[in-house]
Amino acid sequence: xxxxxxxxxxxxxxxxxxxxxxxxxxxxxxxxxxxxxxxxxxxxxxxxxxxxxxxxxxxxxxxxxxxxxxxxxxxxxxxxxxxxxxxxxxxxxxxxxxxxxxxxxxxxxxxxxxxxxxxxxxxxxxxxxxxxxxxxxxxxxxxxxxxxxxxxxxxxxxxxxxxxxxxxxxxxxxxxxxxxxxxxxxxxxxxxxxxxxxxxxxxxxxxxxxxxxxxxxxxxxxxxxxxxxxxxxxxxxxxxxxxxxxxxxxxxxxxxxxxxxxxxxxxxxxxxxxxxxxxxxxxxxxxxxxxxxxxxxxxxxxxxxxxxxxxxxxxxxxxxxxxxxxxxxxxxxxxxxxxxxxxxxxxxxxxxxxxxxxxxxxxxxxxxxxxxxxxxxxxxxxxxxxxxxxxxxxxxxxxxxxxxxxxxxxxxxxxxxxxxxxxxxxxxxxxxxxxxxxxxxxxxxxxxxxxxxxxxxxxxxxxxxx
Numbered sequence: 001x002x003x004x005x006x007x008x009x010x011x012x013x014x015x016x017x018x019x020x021x022x023x024x025x026x027x028x029x030x031x032x033x034x035x036x037x038x039x040x041x042x043x044x045x046x047x048x049x050x051x052x053x054x055x056x057x058x059x060x061x062x063x064x065x066x067x068x069x070x071x072x073x074x075x076x077x078x079x080x081x082x083x084x085x086x087x088x089x090x091x092x093x094x095x096x097x098x099x100x101x102x103x104x105x106x107x108x109x110x111x112x113x114x115x116x117x118x119x120x121x122x123x124x125x126x127x128x129x130x131x132x133x134x135x136x137x138x139x140x141x142x143x144x145x146x147x148x149x150x151x152x153x154x155x156x157x158x159x160x161x162x163x164x165x166x167x168x169x170x171x172x173x174x175x176x177x178x179x180x181x182x183x184x185x186x187x188x189x190x191x192x193x194x195x196x197x198x199x200x201x202x203x204x205x206x207x208x209x210x211x212x213x214x215x216x217x218x219x220x221x222x223x224x225x226x227x228x229x230x231x232x233x234x235x236x237x238x239x240x241x242x243x244x245x246x247x248x249x250x251x252x253x254x255x256x257x258x259x260x261x262x263x264x265x266x267x268x269x270x271x272x273x274x275x276x277x278x279x280x281x282x283x284x285x286x287x288x289x290x291x292x293x294x295x296x297x298x299x300x301x302x303x304x305x306x307x308x309x310x311x312x313x314x315x316x317x318x319x320x321x322x323x324x325x326x327x328x329x330x331x332x333x334x335x336x337x338x339x340x341x342x343x344x345x346x347x348x349x350x351x352x353x354x355x356x357x358x359x360x361x362x363x364x365x366x367x368x369x370x371x372x373x374x375x376x377x378x379x380x381x382x383x384x385x386x387x388x389x390x391x392x393x394x395x396x397x398x399x400x401x402x403x404x405x406x407x408x409x410x411x412x413x414x415x416x417x418x419x420x421x422x423x424x425x426x427x428x429x430x431x432x433x434x435x436x437x438x439x440x441x442x443x444x445x446x447x448x449x450x451x452x453x454x455x456x457x458x459x460x461x462x463x464x465x466x
Contacts, residue, residue: 013132020125030207031120035133037214038093042073044218071096077130082123089126094118100217107223109213116210149344149392150293152245154180154190156198159243161231161250161281163201166212168247170219173199177220199224200243202231232277237262240284246292250278252338268314271307275300279311279343283319286347291322298326298339301422312420316412320352321345323395325359325388326424330368341424356415357395358424359388359407403429 017028045063052059064072071093079085098113120126152158152172160168176184176194184194199221203209209226216224229236251274261277268280275296282292300308301324315321325342332340346352365383367373375382384406391398391407401408410427418426438446 009132009136013129016125016128016132020128021121022119022125026205026207027119030116030210031118032129032133033211033214034094034097034116034118035129036136037218038089038097039073039133040218041097045072046074068096073134077134082127085130086120086123086126090118090120097214108226109217109223112206112209112213112226115206148175148389150245150247150291151179152176154183154194154198156245157200157243158198158245158247159200159202159285160248161202161229161246161285162248162278163203163212163226164205164208164249166201166215166224166226168249169199169201169212169221169224170215172245172247173216173219173221195222195224197225199226201226202229204228204230231281232261232265232274234260234262237264240264241287243285244287244290246282246286246290246294248278248282248292249295250275252297252336252340269307269311271305273307276307276311279315283314283347288347288349290347291345292347293342293344295327295340296343298341298423300343301341302426309420312422313416315343315345316353316356316415316420317351319345319348321356321422323357323359323392324422324424325361327361327364328368330372331364331366333368333372334370353412355399355409355411356422357392357398357407357409358427359384359391360424360428361385361388362406403427404431 013032014028017023017031022028022031041063045059048059048062069075070088076085076088076093079088094116098116100109100113120129152175154176158169158172160166163169176198183190185191199216201212201224203212203226206228209228213224213226216226261272262281264284265277265280268283269276271277279294279296279300282294286292301312303309321343323342323344325344327340327342329337329339332338361384363375363380363382363384365375365377365385367375377383380387387406395409398407399409408427414427415422
């Protein structure tokens with residue numbers, strides 16, 4: 001998440017690209033990502049060198065060998081002459097990152113980087129952008145409490161069918177590295193499984209595929225299955241039951257032509273709406289027993305169309321709807337102001353919903369305006385995420401909570417009786433403070449006094465006009 005000072009820095013870089021001759025937003029994202037990728041590679045090499053110095057061992061799996069030191073960000077950024085800088089980056093550094101995927105050229109990274117182009121037009125623009133990017137810290141500032149809620153396991157096969165820059169897959173890989181590194185790297189077979197078989201991402205935008213592949217490589221996943229797929233198309237029909245965990249934030253708006261949409265999805269839910277089709281897709285892609293944490297617009301929870309109702313009924317009656325986290329409308333600003341929720345469910349094909357856990361998130365650690373400034377993460381009123389995770393992990397105790405609290409359980413029968421409406425407003429009880437009003441006599445007396453003042457004022461004005 002880009003907020004505060006960093007957002008201002010990135011905005012300045014965008015303006016530099018714009019004034020320097022690159023106005024296509026996707027091209028700006030792509031070129032900026034290449035440079036940030038190059039910068040991050042140098043920082044990773046520096047960490048490896050520091051570790052080697054501490055342990056008095058050779059650098060483990062170096063990114064740059066002794067002949068490639070001039071390709072490092074910290075070296076070429078000090079060249080001084082923009083023309084020389086441009087020549088080094090365009091002719092040497094950029095070809096270097098294109099070939100990082102291995103000599104065979106058959107990794108997903110290599111496939112997606114094959115058509116990558118360095119399009120910054122002038123040495124002056126490159127020198128300016130390099131200086132500006134050098135001031136941006138690269139540490140991960142994002143918080144994804146929903147991933148901790150799903151607690152990925154090394155045995156999971158994880159998919160994001162609308163992966164974009166692969167943010168969810170990156171976060172899943174970080175969780176696995178943090179909590180299961182010994183199991184992941186126990187032997188060559190388990191390490192290969194982690195690097196080649198665990199992560200799957202689909203998108204049909206070539207720029208996003210390149211950015212996603214770079215993102216995964218930066219986070220230590222060598223060859224994930226980042227594929228060029230239109231997940232909803234007829235061409236992907238029949239792909240089902242392959243994944244044990246789906247994490248996704250699919251497109252919220254839009255509709256598809258019936259002819260282009262996979263027919264097996266239409267059999268699950270008859271609709272053109274992409275947000276409903278993606279939910280049907282998730283059910284199709286999951287294995288029995290597979291879990292999902294997906295972000296949907298609020299309309300999915302209470303929409304009155306037959307397709308909306310049928311899909312909600314399916315989640316509740318045919319599978320196991322575990323929980324719903326209602327999020328405030330500002331969490332996706334400045335890009336979108338729509339209210340959203342996280343749906344958490346398990347594919348069972350045999351029901352299993354006894355009650356559904358609801359949480360009314362009111363703060364995510366950032367201001368809910370377009371600036372999205374970081375707030376005090378230790379205070380509940382500005383950051384609900386720690387409590388969400390804690391209550392989710394102890395859901396049995398949630399049955400005792402009153403409907404006036406921030407989280408509570410709702411029995412399946414009650415949800416069914418409400419036409420499978422999943423909006424938290426349907427079930428939460430709001431306690432209104434009793435308002436204290438003045439007595440009618442006192443109010444009338446005050447009105448008479450005001451009226452008298454107005455009359456006196458009018459009399460004075462009339463006297464001034466004579």
